[in-house]
Amino acid sequence: MLGSMIEARHLRVLRAVAATGSFSAAARELGCTQPAVSQQMKALEQSARTPLLVRTGREMRLTEAGEALVRHATGILAGLTAAEEEIAAIAGLRAGRVRLVSFPSGSSTLVPTALAEMRAAHPGTQISLVEAEPPRSVEMLREGDCEIALAFRYPDVRGADPAAGAEWDDLVVRPLLTDRLIGVVPEGHRLAGAERIGIAELEREPWIAGCPRCRRHLVEVCESAGFTPRIDFATDDYPAVFGLVGAGLGVAVMPELALESLRPKGARTVPVEPVVHREIVALTLPDLARVPAVGAMLDRLTAAAAR
Amino acid sequence: MLGSMIEARHLRVLRAVAATGSFSAAARELGCTQPAVSQQMKALEQSARTPLLVRTGREMRLTEAGEALVRHATGILAGLTAAEEEIAAIAGLRAGRVRLVSFPSGSSTLVPTALAEMRAAHPGTQISLVEAEPPRSVEMLREGDCEIALAFRYPDVRGADPAAGAEWDDLVVRPLLTDRLIGVVPEGHRLAGAERIGIAELEREPWIAGCPRCRRHLVEVCESAGFTPRIDFATDDYPAVFGLVGAGLGVAVMPELALESLRPKGARTVPVEPVVHREIVALTLPDLARVPAVGAMLDRLTAAAAR
DNA sequence: AACCGAGCATAAGACACCCTTGGGGCTGAC
DNA sequence: GTCAGCCCCAAGGGTGTCTTATGCTCGGTT
Numbered sequence: 223m224l225g226s227m228i229e230a231r232h233l234r235v236l237r238a239v240a241a242t243g244s245f246s247a248a249a250r251e252l253g254c255t256q257p258a259v260s261q262q263m264k265a266l267e268q269s270a271r272t273p274l275l276v277r278t279g280r281e282m283r284l285t286e287a288g289e290a291l292v293r294h295a296t297g298i299l300a301g302l303t304a305a306e307e308e309i310a311a312i313a314g315l316r317a318g319r320v321r322l323v324s325f326p327s328g329s330s331t332l333v334p335t336a337l338a339e340m341r342a343a344h345p346g347t348q349i350s351l352v353e354a355e356p357p358r359s360v361e362m363l364r365e366g367d368c369e370i371a372l373a374f375r376y377p378d379v380r381g382a383d384p385a386a387g388a389e390w391d392d393l394v395v396r397p398l399l400t401d402r403l404i405g406v407v408p409e410g411h412r413l414a415g416a417e418r419i420g421i422a423e424l425e426r427e428p429w430i431a432g433c434p435r436c437r438r439h440l441v442e443v444c445e446s447a448g449f450t451p452r453i454d455f456a457t458d459d460y461p462a463v464f465g466l467v468g469a470g471l472g473v474a475v476m477p478e479l480a481l482e483s484l485r486p487k488g489a490r491t492v493p494v495e496p497v498v499h500r501e502i503v504a505l506t507l508p509d510l511a512r513v514p515a516v517g518a519m520l521d522r523l524t525a526a527a528a529r
Numbered sequence: 530m531l532g533s534m535i536e537a538r539h540l541r542v543l544r545a546v547a548a549t550g551s552f553s554a555a556a557r558e559l560g561c562t563q564p565a566v567s568q569q570m571k572a573l574e575q576s577a578r579t580p581l582l583v584r585t586g587r588e589m590r591l592t593e594a595g596e597a598l599v600r601h602a603t604g605i606l607a608g609l610t611a612a613e614e615e616i617a618a619i620a621g622l623r624a625g626r627v628r629l630v631s632f633p634s635g636s637s638t639l640v641p642t643a644l645a646e647m648r649a650a651h652p653g654t655q656i657s658l659v660e661a662e663p664p665r666s667v668e669m670l671r672e673g674d675c676e677i678a679l680a681f682r683y684p685d686v687r688g689a690d691p692a693a694g695a696e697w698d699d700l701v702v703r704p705l706l707t708d709r710l711i712g713v714v715p716e717g718h719r720l721a722g723a724e725r726i727g728i729a730e731l732e733r734e735p736w737i738a739g740c741p742r743c744r745r746h747l748v749e750v751c752e753s754a755g756f757t758p759r760i761d762f763a764t765d766d767y768p769a770v771f772g773l774v775g776a777g778l779g780v781a782v783m784p785e786l787a788l789e790s791l792r793p794k795g796a797r798t799v800p801v802e803p804v805v806h807r808e809i810v811a812l813t814l815p816d817l818a819r820v821p822a823v824g825a826m827l828d829r830l831t832a833a834a835a836r
Numbered sequence: 837a838a839c840c841g842a843g844c845a846t847a848a849g850a851c852a853c854c855c856t857t858g859g860g861g862c863t864g865a866c
Numbered sequence: 867g868t869c870a871g872c873c874c875c876a877a878g879g880g881t882g883t884c885t886t887a888t889g890c891t892c893g894g895t896t
Contacts, residue, residue, distance in 0.1 A: 228613055230537050231854095246872055258855050260874070265853090271620040276673065276816045277873075279699065279863065283673045285820055286626050287619045294612035298605055305601035306535055312594045313578040319593050366583065366590045392586065509583045513592055553843055565884055567844065572882085584844075586892060 230302055232266040233295040235259055236274065240292045243282050316346040318515030323352045323359045324372035325433075326458060330483045332398065332502070333372070336526040340519055347515050355433060355458070360390070363505060369516045370523075371505040372398075376439040376498070394511045396504040396520050398527035403475040405494040406467045406486075414490040421494050425449040428472035433458035440475065443498055464489055502527070537609055539573040540602040542566055543581065547599045550589050623653040625822030630659045630666045631679035632740075633765060637790045639705065639809070640679070643833040647826055654822050662740060662765070667697070670812060676823045677830075678812040679705075681784075683746040683805070701818040703811040703827050705834035710782040712801040713774045713793075721797040728801050732756040735779035740765035747782065750805055771796050809834070 238248035239259065249256040267274050274288035284292065311317035324333055337349050354362060359371040375390075405419050413419050421444060429451045431437035437456055444451045454472055457463060460480045467474050468488025477500050481491060504523050510516050545555035546566065556563040574581050581595035591599060618624040631640055644656050661669060666678040682697075712726050720726050728751060736758040738744035744763055751758045761779055764770060767787045774781050775795025784807050788798060811830050817823050 227537060228609060230534060255856060270616045272821055273816045273819050276814055278671055278814065287616050290615045291612055294608055298608040301601055301605040302535060305598055308597045309577045309594050364585060507583055507585065509580045512580050514579055562885060
């Protein structure tokens with residue numbers, strides 16, 4: 223049912239025979255023995271239901287049908303080698319597109335350096351970057367709108383939050399780096415000069431929270447410390463958080479990594495206890511992880527995170 | 530060495546998978562089982578050295594390499610089916626060219642009727658006709674300049690002429706019809722009214738011979754009758770022979786078939802004894818005889834000769 | 837919460853295909 | 867006449883391919 227068609231191998235052999243004029247020469251060109259060529263041609267003529275070659279003792283000639291097939295074979299084999307080359311380029315990292323989606327402001331230093339190294343090592347590849355929040359970015363990954371999603375996760379505070387990581391159990395999770403949350407208080411705050419702050423010391427402060435998941439995790443941490451934070455504002459824009467805190471409107475916690483590219487105007491940063499870690503990971507699909515360009519980009523991200 | 534390339538079968542399966550979005554549906558479309566599709570795709574991905582499909586649980590998506598391959602597959606498979614159709618047309622007598630070469634004036638009635646029936650039965654085929662003498666026509670056949678050669682041969686007169694037929698022992702010889710030689714004498718000749726002429730009765734007449742092979746055979750026949758003919762003229766143009774005989778310049782023998790389309794001006798025809806037969810045959814190469822259009826044309830020639 | 841249907845992967849077995857080796861016949865050249 | 871080149875044929879080993887049967891996961895249902 224599937225095997226009664228003309229195969230590419232047949233056309234390669236036929237073309238070699240037509241070009242050289244003999245089975246033996248074609249066999250030498252193809253790197254096989256002469257009976258192999260003979261059998262291929264017999265099979266091809268059988269599936270064609272008409273002779274393609276005329277054996278005249280001295281030379282091997284094509285029939286009309288043979289000429290027609292050779293004429294078509296040229297284009298077909300050209301298309302086939304073009305396809306093979308394009309695939310080989312993708313497999314050999316001389317081409318390939320990787321769509322990277324990252325959470326906002328998570329691409330401050332990690333993504334740019336990884337992207338620069340990737341471009342330097344494999345100039346043919348094209349890396350695109352879009353920003354999206356983790357719930358949305360994972361959705362994009364599953365929908366096929368990107369190949370790599372940068373996300374972060376918090377460890378379970380009390381074993382009651384398996385959902386945060388459980389959503390990813392069918393994904394490839396590549397840990398990149400782990401940073402911790404730093405407390406942010408107004409300059410005039412009573413704890414502004416402290417060396418460390420126990421989280422419970424901020425029980426009665428108004429809070430400025432981050433993105434929904436950050437906010438949820440903040441509540442969990444505080445509740446396991448014995449209180450429920452009063453959240454007055456919520457924004458995922460870190461400069462805005464800094465502005466709000468600097469204006470004396472509340473306190474906040476912020477990833478250490480985000481601080482590197484922010485200027486603390488009117489606010490002070492203080493380590494909090496217990497230490498809260500945030501793990502930044504790269505996510506992809508199992509099949510996509512085996513795509514060379516995707517794997518290479520993951521490696522670059524890992525390498526960039528190692529600093 | 531030969532088996533490491535992308536095969537057409539792989540592309541057909543890949544296209545079906547891409548079109549249907551699942552292995553099972555592709556298997557139904559292709560008329561095979563689902564594991565067959567699964568294994569084909571695994572083999573293709575292995576030879577591509579990069580994943581082509583992304584299994585996301587719900588749907589089957591293509592990677593960039595997969596998209597590229599499908600894009601190429603469209604053209605490749607189109608070319609392949611076009612080639613298959615053209616071959617099938619030739620095999621199915623909806624197309625095909627047959628170059629027929631015939632000896633002069635041998636195509637008087639035989640070839641036209643066969644050609645007309647061929648055209649009526651298989652309108653797609655193209656039959657061309659060229660005239661050439663038997664030594665040359667066989668050469669054309671061997672050189673690949675025609676598919677069928679019409680020729681004639683005389684039976685051995687004394688077992689000393691094996692060369693006439695021995696040249697064809699690697700050819701397919703299809704006997705079409707056998708006619709006999711008829712004597713031609715001037716109107717005023719002493720034997721013009723005879724019912725039969727013994728060949729020896731023309732011993733002292735001047736002769737008008739035909740083509741080289743006819744002339745050679747004439748000499749053999751006469752010699753086996755006990756004399757050597759005196760040949761004054763030789764031409765392979767039968768009307769010219771008639772003219773020469775009618776002008777009283779000699780006697781001749783002529784194939785009965787040629788007489789049908791000639792007007793005997795000034796000459797009379799008389800059967801000669803012993804009866805000399807001339808066998809008209811169609812020649813082709815063994816491989817070419819298996820080409821449908823060639824075989825069909827041979828059949829039409831045989832059928833036309835049966836009348 | 838448990839069930840069920842759809843879909844994919846895997847394993848094993850039968851079968852076909854393909855290539856190679858070895859031998860033979862044929863043709864053309866020295 | 868011999869020799870080299872070319873083709874076909876037959877037999878054997880290896881590989882690929884398809885099928886059946888089975889297990890697993892997922893999504894929708896009862």
